[in-house]
Amino acid sequence: MRVLLVEDDALLAKATRIGLEQAHFVVDHVSCRRQVASYDYVVMLLDLGLPDGDGLGLLQQLRQQKNPLPIIILTARDQVQDRIQGLQAGADDFVIKPYDLHEVVARIGAVTRRASGRADQHIQHGELSLNLDAKTVDYRRQQINLTSREFHVLRFLLDHRGQILTRQQIEDALYPYADEISSNSVEVHIHHLRKKLDKTLIRTVHAMGYTIDRLP
Amino acid sequence: MKPTHHKGSDASTEQSSWLNRRSLNQRLLILLLSATVAVWTVSSISIYWTVKHEAQEIFDQALAETAHALLSLHVGQFQQHDEINSLPDITHGQHSQRIVFQIWRHDGQLLYRSTGISSEPIIPLAAPPDDEAQDRLEEHPDSDDAYARVNINREVYRSFVAWDQDRQFQVQIAERDDIRQQIFDETAAHLLNIALLFLPILALLIMTLVKISLRPLQQLTERIDTQAIDDLQPIQPQQTPHELRPMVDALNQLLYKINQSFERERRFTANAAHELRTPLAAIRLHTQVLQGARNSDEAAEAALDIQHGVDRSTRLIEQLLVLWQDLIHNIPWSSNNALIWHSISLKLLRNTSISLSNNTSPYSAIHPAPKCREIQTRLRSYCAICWIMPSVMAAKIRPSGSTVG
Numbered sequence: 001m002r003v004l005l006v007e008d009d010a011l012l013a014k015a016t017r018i019g020l021e022q023a024h025f026v027v028d029h030v031s032c033r034r035q036v037a038s039y040d041y042v043v044m045l046l047d048l049g050l051p052d053g054d055g056l057g058l059l060q061q062l063r064q065q066k067n068p069l070p071i072i073i074l075t076a077r078d079q080v081q082d083r084i085q086g087l088q089a090g091a092d093d094f095v096i097k098p099y100d101l102h103e104v105v106a107r108i109g110a111v112t113r114r115a116s117g118r119a120d121q122h123i124q125h126g127e128l129s130l131n132l133d134a135k136t137v138d139y140r141r142q143q144i145n146l147t148s149r150e151f152h153v154l155r156f157l158l159d160h161r162g163q164i165l166t167r168q169q170i171e172d173a174l175y176p177y178a179d180e181i182s183s184n185s186v187e188v189h190i191h192h193l194r195k196k197l198d199k200t201l202i203r204t205v206h207a208m209g210y211t212i213d214r215l216p
Numbered sequence: 217m218k219p220t221h222h223k224g225s226d227a228s229t230e231q232s233s234w235l236n237r238r239s240l241n242q243r244l245l246i247l248l249l250s251a252t253v254a255v256w257t258v259s260s261i262s263i264y265w266t267v268k269h270e271a272q273e274i275f276d277q278a279l280a281e282t283a284h285a286l287l288s289l290h291v292g293q294f295q296q297h298d299e300i301n302s303l304p305d306i307t308h309g310q311h312s313q314r315i316v317f318q319i320w321r322h323d324g325q326l327l328y329r330s331t332g333i334s335s336e337p338i339i340p341l342a343a344p345p346d347d348e349a350q351d352r353l354e355e356h357p358d359s360d361d362a363y364a365r366v367n368i369n370r371e372v373y374r375s376f377v378a379w380d381q382d383r384q385f386q387v388q389i390a391e392r393d394d395i396r397q398q399i400f401d402e403t404a405a406h407l408l409n410i411a412l413l414f415l416p417i418l419a420l421l422i423m424t425l426v427k428i429s430l431r432p433l434q435q436l437t438e439r440i441d442t443q444a445i446d447d448l449q450p451i452q453p454q455q456t457p458h459e460l461r462p463m464v465d466a467l468n469q470l471l472y473k474i475n476q477s478f479e480r481e482r483r484f485t486a487n488a489a490h491e492l493r494t495p496l497a498a499i500r501l502h503t504q505v506l507q508g509a510r511n512s513d514e515a516a517e518a519a520l521d522i523q524h525g526v527d528r529s530t531r532l533i534e535q536l537l538v539l540w541q542d543l544i545h546n547i548p549w550s551s552n553n554a555l556i557w558h559s560i561s562l563k564l565l566r567n568t569s570i571s572l573s574n575n576t577s578p579y580s581a582i583h584p585a586p587k588c589r590e591i592q593t594r595l596r597s598y599c600a601i602c603w604i605m606p607s608v609m610a611a612k613i614r615p616s617g618s619t620v621g
Contacts, residue, residue: 015501
C-alpha cells in the first residue's frame with residue numbers, strides 16, 4: 001500500500017518511512033506542500049507545521065476539491081482545540097507526537113478499512129481469505145506463504161475486484177516512485193500468485209492488464 | 217528637618233479613605249443625605265428668622281391698627297367726657313392681659329385705661345408731634361419710631377403710640393411680648409414638624425432613586441460575575457448607560473489584552489512542545505526501526521539516528537532553558553516582541569547550528585561572523601513579517617565582540 005508522508009523534519013521522516021516500510025508499506029516522503037505531486041495513495045500522513053504553510057491549509061484544499069484521500073494528521077500540537085480543528089478540517093484521524101509506530105500502522109489500517117467500507121481486517125473472496133493485520137493468506141483452509149510483494153499485489157487486486165488494473169498501476173502501488181523497477185516484476189509476482197493459489201483467480205485482459213472477477 | 221504635620225490634611229485624607237472604603241451606593245446615600253440634611257437645616261434656620269421678622273411686622277401692624285381703631289372710634293366720645301374711665305372697658309376677656317392701652321389728652325390728662333394697667337403712662341408722655349413728624353407718621357404708620365419695648369408689671373411689652381389727626385389725643389397701646397413669641401413659636405414648631413415629617417420621606421425617596429440609578433451598574437456586575445473564568449469574550453456594551461461605556465470599553469480592552477497574552481503564551485508553549493516532541497518522536501521511531509531492522513546496515517543506521525536524535529534533544533532542551541530564562545528575566549523588553557522573538561528562535565534552532573547564550577544581555581552568539589550574518593538575514597526576513605524593527609533583532613545575534621552596524 002502506497003502512503004504519502006508529508007513531514008518537514010528529516011530525522012523523524014526517515015524513521016517513519018523506514019518503520020512503515022518494515023510494516024510493508026510503500027512510503028513516498030515530501031517535506032513541504034509544494035512537493036506534493038500526486039494524491040494517488042491509500043493514505044496521507046500529514047504534519048501540520050510545514051515550512052511553506054500550515055498542513056491544515058493543504059487538508060482544507062483537498063477537501064474543497066472533493067478529494068476523499070484518507071488523511072491522518074501527525075503533529076505535536078496536543079491541544080483539544082487543535083484536534084477539533086484538524087478533524088473538522090477533514091482529517092480522518094489525529095495522532096500526537098511522539099507516536100508509536102505500531103499505533104500509526106494500526107491507525108492506517110483502520111482508516112483504509114473505513115475508506116474501503118470493510119467491517120474488519122479480513123478480505124474474503126470465495127475460498128480465499130486475507131488477514132490484513134497478520135498479513136496471512138488462507139486458501140481452501142490452507143495457509144499459503146506469500147512474500148510481502150505478492151501479498152500486496154493480491155490485496156491490491158482484491159481491493160479493486162471487477163476492475164482491470166494496468167501493470168503501471170500495480171507497480172505504483174508496490175514501489176516508491178524513486179525506486180528502479182525491473183520491467184517484468186509485476187508479471188513475476190502474478191505468475192507466483194497463480195502458482196501458489198489458483199491459475200484462474202487472476203485473469204489477464206489482453207493488452208490491458210489484470211483483474212480478479214467479482215463472484216456472482 | 218522634621219516633616220511638617222498637617223492635621224487638617226490628615227483628617228481630610230482619613231475622611232476620604234473612609235468614604236472610599238464605602239460602596240458606591242453607600243457613598244451616594246451618605247453624600248446625598250448629608251447634603252439634603254445640611255440644606256434642609258440651613259433653609260429651616262433661614263426660614264425661621266425670615267418668618268420671625270415677618271410675624272413681628274404683622275403683630276406690630278395689628279397693634280398699630282388697633283390703636284388707630286381705638287382713636288377713630290372714641291375721639292368723639294373723649295371730646296364729650298372729661299372723666300376718667302367713663303368709657304366702657306373694651307379689653308375684657310381673654311385679651312385683657314395680652315393688650316393694654318391708655319388714652320391721653322394732649323395736656324397729659326388720662327382719659328381712659330384698660331383693665332390691669334395703672335395710671336402711669338406706658339411710655340413717658342411727650343409733646344404732640346410737629347406737622348412734619350405727623351406727616352411722616354401718617355405716611356409710614358409702621359415706622360419703628362412709634363414702637364418701643366417697655367416693662368409693665370414685670371412683663372415685657374411691645375408698645376405703640378398713635379395721635380389723632382388733630383393731635384389732641386394719643387393712644388398708648390402695648391402687647392405682651394412673650395405671648396407674641398409663644399404664638400410665633402407654636403406656628404414655627406408646627407411648620408418645622410411638617411418639614412421634619414417630610415425629611416425621612418425625602419431620605420427614602422433618595423435611597424430608592426439611588427438604587428434605581430445604580431441598577432445598570434449592578435446589572436453589569438452581575439453580568440461580569442456570571443461570566444465563566446475562562447471566558448474572555450468582550451462584554452456587550454448594549455443597555456449600558458453612556459457613563460459606563462468608558463469603563464466597559466476599558467474592561468473589554470483589558471480582556472482583549474489578557475486574551476492576546478494567553479494566546480501568545482499558548483502559541484509559544486505549543487511551539488516549544490512541537491520542537492521538543494519532534495526529536496522525541498524521531499528517537500522513539502528509530503528505536504522501533506532498530507527493533508524491526510531487516511538487516512545489520514539498517515540497524516546500524518537506526519542506532520546512529522537515535523544518537524543524533526538524543527544529541528539534538530539535549531541541545532534543544534538546553535536552548536529552551538536559555539530562552540525560558542530570558543523570557544522570565546527580560547519580559548519588560550516587550551512581552552509581545554519577546555514572545556515573537558522566542559518563537560522565531562525556536563524555528564531557527566531546529567534548522568541551524570547556532571547556540572544561544574545568556575551570558576551577555578540578552579544574547580550573544582558564539583559563532584563566526586558569516587553564520588551570524590546568515591542568521592541576521594533570516595531574522596530580518598522574519599521580522600519584516602512580524603513588524604519588528606530589524607535593527608532590534610540584529611542586536612540579538614551577533615559575533616562575539618562585534619557591534620551591530
